[in-house]
Amino acid sequence: MHNLAEIIYQFLAGRFGQSALLEPVFTLAAYLIPCIVALSLVSVISGLLTYFERKVSADIQNRIGPNRVGPYGIFQFIADGVKLLMKEDIIPDAADRFLFRIAPYIVLSSTFLAVIVVPFGGPFIIADLDIGLIFIVVVSSLVVVGFLMSGWASNNKWALLGGIRSAAQMISYEIPAALSLLTVILITGTFSMQQIVMKQGPWPWDWFIFHNPFTFVAFFLFMISGLAEINRLPFDFPEAESELVSGYNTEYSGMRFGIFFLAEFANIFVSASITATVFLGGGNIGLDPYTSGIAPQLFMVLVFFAKVVPLCFVTIWVRWSLPRLRLDQMMSMCWKYFIPLSFSCLVLTALWLLAFNGNGVFWRISG
Amino acid sequence: MTEFLSDEMVLNMGPHHPSTHGVLRFILQTDGEMMRRAIPDVGFLHRGIEKIAELLPYQAFMPYTDRIDYLASICCNFGYALTVERLAQIEVPEKAEYLRVISAELTRIGSHFVGLGALLLDLGAVTPFVHALREREVYNDLMESLCGARLTHNYVRIGGVSYDEPPGFREKTRRFIDHIEYEFLDEFNELASFNTIFINRMKNVGVITAEDAIEHSLVGPNLRGSGVKHDIRKNDPYSIYNRFNFDIPVGHGKFGTMGDCYDRYWVRVEEVMESCRIIRQALELMPETGPVRTKLPRVFKPPKGEIYVRTECPRGEMGFYLISDGGKNPYRLKIRTGSFSAAAMIGEVSQGVMVADLVTIIGSFDVVAPEIDR
Amino acid sequence: MKISDLIALLKERLRDVIVGIEEMPNNDVMLEIKRHDLLPVLTTLKKDKELGFISFTNQLGVDYGDSFAVIYNLYSFALGNKLTVKVFLEKDNPEVDSVERLFRGANWFERETYDLLGIRFKGHGNLERLLLPSDWEGYPLRKDYVYPEEYHGMALKRKTLFEE
Numbered sequence: 001m002h003n004l005a006e007i008i009y010q011f012l013a014g015r016f017g018q019s020a021l022l023e024p025v026f027t028l029a030a031y032l033i034p035c036i037v038a039l040s041l042v043s044v045i046s047g048l049l050t051y052f053e054r055k056v057s058a059d060i061q062n063r064i065g066p067n068r069v070g071p072y073g074i075f076q077f078i079a080d081g082v083k084l085l086m087k088e089d090i091i092p093d094a095a096d097r098f099l100f101r102i103a104p105y106i107v108l109s110s111t112f113l114a115v116i117v118v119p120f121g122g123p124f125i126i127a128d129l130d131i132g133l134i135f136i137v138v139v140s141s142l143v144v145v146g147f148l149m150s151g152w153a154s155n156n157k158w159a160l161l162g163g164i165r166s167a168a169q170m171i172s173y174e175i176p177a178a179l180s181l182l183t184v185i186l187i188t189g190t191f192s193m194q195q196i197v198m199k200q201g202p203w204p205w206d207w208f209i210f211h212n213p214f215t216f217v218a219f220f221l222f223m224i225s226g227l228a229e230i231n232r233l234p235f236d237f238p239e240a241e242s243e244l245v246s247g248y249n250t251e252y253s254g255m256r257f258g259i260f261f262l263a264e265f266a267n268i269f270v271s272a273s274i275t276a277t278v279f280l281g282g283g284n285i286g287l288d289p290y291t292s293g294i295a296p297q298l299f300m301v302l303v304f305f306a307k308v309v310p311l312c313f314v315t316i317w318v319r320w321s322l323p324r325l326r327l328d329q330m331m332s333m334c335w336k337y338f339i340p341l342s343f344s345c346l347v348l349t350a351l352w353l354l355a356f357n358g359n360g361v362f363w364r365i366s367g
Numbered sequence: 368m369t370e371f372l373s374d375e376m377v378l379n380m381g382p383h384h385p386s387t388h389g390v391l392r393f394i395l396q397t398d399g400e401m402m403r404r405a406i407p408d409v410g411f412l413h414r415g416i417e418k419i420a421e422l423l424p425y426q427a428f429m430p431y432t433d434r435i436d437y438l439a440s441i442c443c444n445f446g447y448a449l450t451v452e453r454l455a456q457i458e459v460p461e462k463a464e465y466l467r468v469i470s471a472e473l474t475r476i477g478s479h480f481v482g483l484g485a486l487l488l489d490l491g492a493v494t495p496f497v498h499a500l501r502e503r504e505v506y507n508d509l510m511e512s513l514c515g516a517r518l519t520h521n522y523v524r525i526g527g528v529s530y531d532e533p534p535g536f537r538e539k540t541r542r543f544i545d546h547i548e549y550e551f552l553d554e555f556n557e558l559a560s561f562n563t564i565f566i567n568r569m570k571n572v573g574v575i576t577a578e579d580a581i582e583h584s585l586v587g588p589n590l591r592g593s594g595v596k597h598d599i600r601k602n603d604p605y606s607i608y609n610r611f612n613f614d615i616p617v618g619h620g621k622f623g624t625m626g627d628c629y630d631r632y633w634v635r636v637e638e639v640m641e642s643c644r645i646i647r648q649a650l651e652l653m654p655e656t657g658p659v660r661t662k663l664p665r666v667f668k669p670p671k672g673e674i675y676v677r678t679e680c681p682r683g684e685m686g687f688y689l690i691s692d693g694g695k696n697p698y699r700l701k702i703r704t705g706s707f708s709a710a711a712m713i714g715e716v717s718q719g720v721m722v723a724d725l726v727t728i729i730g731s732f733d734v735v736a737p738e739i740d741r
Numbered sequence: 742m743k744i745s746d747l748i749a750l751l752k753e754r755l756r757d758v759i760v761g762i763e764e765m766p767n768n769d770v771m772l773e774i775k776r777h778d779l780l781p782v783l784t785t786l787k788k789d790k791e792l793g794f795i796s797f798t799n800q801l802g803v804d805y806g807d808s809f810a811v812i813y814n815l816y817s818f819a820l821g822n823k824l825t826v827k828v829f830l831e832k833d834n835p836e837v838d839s840v841e842r843l844f845r846g847a848n849w850f851e852r853e854t855y856d857l858l859g860i861r862f863k864g865h866g867n868l869e870r871l872l873l874p875s876d877w878e879g880y881p882l883r884k885d886y887v888y889p890e891e892y893h894g895m896a897l898k899r900k901t902l903f904e905e
Contacts, residue, residue, distance in 0.1 A: 061497035157378050161400070161722075233491055234564055242386040242489040243723050321558065323565045324491030326723045327400055410872035417857070418881055453767050581818075584797045584846025595818075602821060603768075674766045675799065675814050675825060686799045686814065699882075701801035703814075711849040740872055 002128040002194060002290070004037070005030040034126045038115045042108075046265030047077035049312060053265070056313065057320045084258035092155060092251050099153035104252070104259035107146030111266040113139040118273045119193045121283020121304035122297035123290050132193040133185065136274060137178050140229065143263070144170045147238060147248050150260075154251035162247025165327065166231065166238035172334045173228035173235075179342035180218035180225070183349040184208045184278050187215070187358070194289065197282035202303075205362035209279040212352045212360055214345040219279045221342050223314075226275065228330070230267035233319040237327055272311035273304075280307050374398055378722075382411050386489040386726045389736025391710065397722060405717040405725055407710050413740040420700035425451055425667050426525055428697070433519035435702060436738040439478040439681045441470045441510075444523035446678035449605055450687040451525045453676055455669035457661055463527035464607045465653035469540065470513060470522055472642040472649070476547065477506040478681035479635045479642075479733075486632060486730035487559050490568055495559040502551055505543050512536060525667070527660030537650050544643040552639065560636060569632060570623030573716045573728040580626065583715065584708040587683020588638060589732055592618040592631030599679040611648045613641045628731035635733070668695050682706050682733055706738040742820045744770060751824075754789060758782055765825060773827045779811075780838040783826065786815060787843060793819035797844035800851065802835075802858035804884045809835040809860055830860065839865035857882040 009030035016022055051066065051074060058065025066073030091100055117132040119125040129135050144167050151163020185191060187208060188199045200206050209219045228235040239247030249260045276282055283289070283304035287296050325333070381392035390411035396403040416435060420428050432447045433440035445467055452459060459467075484499035507517045512533045514522040522529055559565060575585070580593035590597060598615040600608040616637030618630025671693040677686040683705025690699040709732040717725045742750075744764050751762060751772060758781070761773040774782050786794040799814035809830040816823050830837055839862035840847045851862045852871040859880035862868055870877065879886055891897055 057493075061494050062501055063497070157376060164399070236491065240491065240723075242491060243726050245384060320494050322492060323487060323559075323562060323568060324723075325564055326568055326721060328721065329567060410870075410874075413872040415881060421882075581796055582845050584844065584850075586798075597818065603823070672766060673771070673825075675769055675823065676767050677798065684798070688799060688801055688812065688814065690803060699801070699803050701799065703799040703801075707849060707853075708846055711846070715845075 002123060002125060004034045004126045008033055034116070038112050038126055042112050042115055042266045042269075043262060045269045046262045047081065049265040049268055050077045050080070050261070052312065053316045053319075056316045060317070060320045081258065084255050084261075087254035089254040089256060090251075094155040095251065096153040096155065099149045100251075101256075103146050103150035103153060104256045104263075105146075106149060107143050107263045108259050108266075110139050110142035110146065111263045111270060113142075114270045115266070117193050118270065119197055119277055119282055119304070120273075121289070121300035121302070122292075124297070124301060125194060128192055128194045131191045133181055133191045133196070133274075133278070135191075136270070137174070137181065140267075140270070141170065141174055143267075150252070151248040154248070156251050158245045159248050159250045162238045162240075162244045162250070165240075165244075166248060168327075169231070169235065169237055169330065170229055172331060173225045173338070176221055176334065176338035176342040177225040177229055179339070179346050180222040181274075181278060183215050183218040183342075183346050184211075186346070186349050186353060187211060187360075193277055193282075197277055197284050198289070200281040200284050202281065202284055202286040205360075206284075207279060207281040210360070210362060212349060212356075214349045214352065215279070218342060218345045218349075219275070221338060221345065222275060222279070223311075225334075225338060225342075226271040227315065227318065228334070230271050230315075231264065232268070232315055234322045234325050235330060236319075236324060237330065240324060268312055268315050269308065272308045272315065275311055276304065276307040282307070375403065380405075380725075381408075387729065387736075388485060388734055391729075391734065391736045391739070393713075393725070395722065395725070400721050400723075402717065402720055402722055402725060404719075405714055407714045409710055409736070409739045411740065412737045414737075416741045417700055417702060420697050422696065424695050425669065425697065426663070428700075429524065430519070430521045433521050434737060435685075435704065435741055436478075436680060436682060436706075436735055437518060438481050438735055439474045440518070440520050441467075441474040441522055442478075442678065442680040443685060444521065445471050445606075446676065446680070446685045446687050448523045448525050449678060450674060450676040450689045451669060454672055454674045454689060454691060455667075457526045457663070459527055459606075459661060460658045462531070462654050462657040463659040465649050466513075466528045466532060466659060467523055468606060468608065468611075469646055469649050469653070470510065470520070470528075472646045473506055473509060473540070473543075474520075475642045475681045476544075476639050477503045477510075479639050480506075482681070482733035483555075483559075483632065483635055486727075486733070487565070489726045489730040490565060492559060492562075492565070495555060498551075498555060498558070502547060505546075509536070509540060509543060512539070524660060526663050527658070529660070531659050537653075540646065541650055544646050548640055548643040552636065556636070560633070566622050566629065568723075568727060569629035569731070570627055572623075572628045572720065572724050573731060574624045575626040575712070575716060577626065583712050585683070585712055586708060587679065587681070587705045588634045589631055589683060589705070589709050589712070591616065592634045592731075593626035594618050594630075599677050599684050603677060605676070605678055608645075610652065611645045613644050616641060628727050631731045631733075666695055668693060677703075680705060682709070682735060682738060702741055704738040704741065706732075706734045706736075709734050710739045742822050744768060744822075747820065747822050747824075750791070754785060754792065755782060767823075769823045769825055771825045771827060773829070776828050776830060776837055779826075779828050780840065780843070783813065783815075783840050783843055786824065786826075791819075793817045794824055797840075797846050797850075798823075800847060800854065802854040802860045802882070804858060804882065805829075806884060808832055809858065811837055811854065811860060813840070835860040836863055837861075838863050839868075841865050856880075859883065 009026050012026045055065045066076035069075040069079045114136045116126045117129055117135050147166040148163045151159045188196050208215050231238050249257055283300035285300055375396050375398050378395040378397050380395055381387040382390040392408040394406040416431050419431055432443040435443045480499040480503045484496035488496040510520055511517050514520050575593050577593045577595050580590050594617050596615050596617050616634050618625055618634050621633050622629050669691050673690045675688045677684045686703035688701040692698040717728050747770055758774050758778040763771050765771045786792050794815035794817045796816040798816050801812050803810045811828045813826040851865055854860050855868055856870045856872050
């Protein structure tokens with residue numbers, strides 16, 4: 001299995017030699033560097049996504065959008081980040097100070113843990129765990145804890161309602177999301193993200209979305225449940241600004257609010273990259289990611305992002321054109337339609353694989 | 368006031384909540400997401416306009432009427448001017464009547480755009496609101512060319528209007544209403560009104576029967592949304608409205624029960640089209656030249672008497688009850704507004720709905736806070 | 742219905758209680774009645790099949806100097822006529838029956854009149870101040886109202902506007 005920490009450790013050991021004295025330093029570096037890489041990736045990507053969202057929404061609404069900081073306003077997110085850092089950090093008097101402080105970090109850390117197993121194309125993955133997909137499903141549900149914490153700790157009724165809403169929503173939509181991912185696992189037989197990418201091909205008929213009709217349905221189920229998982233419109237109940245003022249982050253200001261914001265946009269990226277990896281072939285260009293040269297490897301990254309960016313665009317597009325559902329409508333949609341549908345997709349995919357010997361619809365074309 | 372169940376909590380919604388349209392406050396008794404009742408608390412924008420009226424000469428009160436309903440200031444001007452004119456029996460020049468009607472109907476369009484957009488904004492759809500405001504910007508430009516102001520116009524005067532139309536006004540207005548009627552509304556409906564999520568949020572929510580609507584003194588689009596065909600412009604015509612050919616849109620349960628939020632919404636959309644029809648006819652009939660203002664004495668004193676005049680504002684009928692003692696100031700002026708009864712009604716219809724539905728109901732009534740408090 | 746016909750009809754229906762009836766400008770009829778007759782008269786006006794004044798459009802209180810008055814504006818969908826009902830009240834005890842039970846829309850109107858003029862409505866379910874703060878003193882729309890200098894430490898009086 002590919003693992004950045006291990007590679008760094010081997011590299012350092014090979015460069016400076018094995019010794020009992022340097023061993024702890026190597027270990028520390030081997031674990032710290034991937035963390036820093038993941039965190040900076042999260043920050044930069046979500047920063048760019050905020051810019052992207054603002055530009056897209058401006059375009060949808062006949063506005064201009066940010067255009068002051070840097071060329072075409074591209075550095076707007078840096079200016080925003082600096083502003084948030086410089087703002088006063090207000091903690092309400094009656095808040096539970098400890099929980100209030102750590103809640104944003106829990107939310108962020110879950111996203112940032114998910115980034116670890118995202119294959120950016122080629123060999124560029126921080127750790128290719130053999131339980132990769134399950135890992136993502138697990139850590140992304142940690143967000144609920146952070147939201148509930150922030151809702152409770154704020155000691156504000158609107159925030160509490162937002163926290164409870166997010167718990168109800170995310171726990172519900174986790175089920176259809178995970179079930180629709182499992183349809184693909186039936187085909188691949190592995191949870192490793194790199195393996196999932198490698199089992200697909202460069203062309204659309206090699207992708208798992210077109211493997212059989214049920215994965216096609218599962219793709220859309222996952223897209224919609226993904227929207228609900230990352231609290232985007234039409235499912236933005238936890239923060240529903242016209243109903244709950246601002247939901248769980250009502251009382252947050254300054255960088256603590258910024259961290260929530262960062263996590264929200266990083267979640268869009270994570271969700272889009274899971275979709276791209278699992279259903280759309282990730283960065284697969286038909287070459288082996290580890291043994292090919294640097295040029296094909298970079299091309300794989302390009303292919304990966306060429307799939308992720310349109311998916312992010314769809315998420316943003318949906319947000320700026322649809323109104324919000326009502327809480328009970330959202331819940332009944334999940335429990336009455338999505339869970340039975342995704343479950344039958346899972347069963348029918350299994351039957352398909354049994355009937356056609358594990359081959360997809362296009363197996364003759366792709367050879 | 369009322370007894371509380373053990374699992375209830377009291378939520379304070381407003382006065383600075385994002386979806387209370389100005390400064391309105393609701394005290395909610397909720398059980399989680401379900402609401403037992405909402406008690407409206409108004410008065411945050413009470414400026415004592417009725418008292419100010421008693422302290423100012425008749426003409427000097429005109430700018431204050433702008434502030435009753437700042438989204439539809441011309442309609443408020445119009446109502447007040449009409450009241451004083453009917454009491455003092457002042458003749459208004461022909462051209463001024465047309466300019467009044469055109470500007471009032473333009474204001475109705477502009478006001479409904481904000482109302483419809485804000486309702487969608489409350490439901491989480493930001494884009495239709497921005498699109499509606501984009502069109503309202505054109506209306507603002509038109510009004511600016513007419514009277515120099517963009518929000519509080521103070522255009523109508525007792526005995527006429529303040530200025531004649533500027534050159535090119537008819538052409539620009541015609542282009543604006545053509546764009547609204549044939550392009551914008553279709554686009555807006557496609558984007559927002561016929562969206563499945565939106566329909567599901569609006570239908571069968573906040574249902575008011577016709578009897579209830581009359582019983583609670585609802586007026587304007589809120590009354591018509593319940594299926595009561597009553598419009599002051601038709602039933603008690605004032606100014607020159609009897610010269611125009613237009614329909615009164617009423618709610619008929621387009622997607623759900625009659626009198627639900629969607630009907631109130633849809634009545635407003637149709638009213639925009641009817642306003643376009645009126646403006647188009649008025650532009651045809653309006654005389655090219657002529658005086659726009661009757662000369663009033665410097666110290667204007669209407670005769671002693673009492674009068675009640677109702678006009679159709681975007682938020683329902685606006686009634687002015689004027690008592691004159693023959694002096695230079697009104698003796699008593701009572702302003703009856705549409706939002707006042709609508710705000711009282713919100714508390715009645717919002718029993719046992721969800722918090723999200725309360726937001727829908729407030730939006731569907733199109734309440735403007737200064738109009739409640741005056 | 743023509744104004745003269747309406748006046749005749751009203752005279753026939755409410756023969757005993759009418760204090761004065763006259764035509765008002767703007768196609769309106771002013772009906773003046775005694776204080777204790779208010780509720781029965783409004784009930785008749787609303788419930789009578791032919792009259793059918795079911796729409797309660799407006800209500801206001803007036804301070805006439807030596808007496809108070811409460812004015813009701815009604816509208817009949819059946820006749821298409823407006824009607825103004827006026828009741829005079831004594832200066833020292835401005836109290837009148839509440840019509841909130843009859844016209845539920847009157848609820849807030851009566852609260853507002855109580856708030857601004859201090860006219861009490863007997864039988865109103867929740868007669869509290871509506872627009873002004875609950876601890877406000879005095880009734881601003883009365884002609885003898887004196888503006889308070891301050892409210893909870895906030896200066897209220899603006900010399901330029903109200904000094905006369």
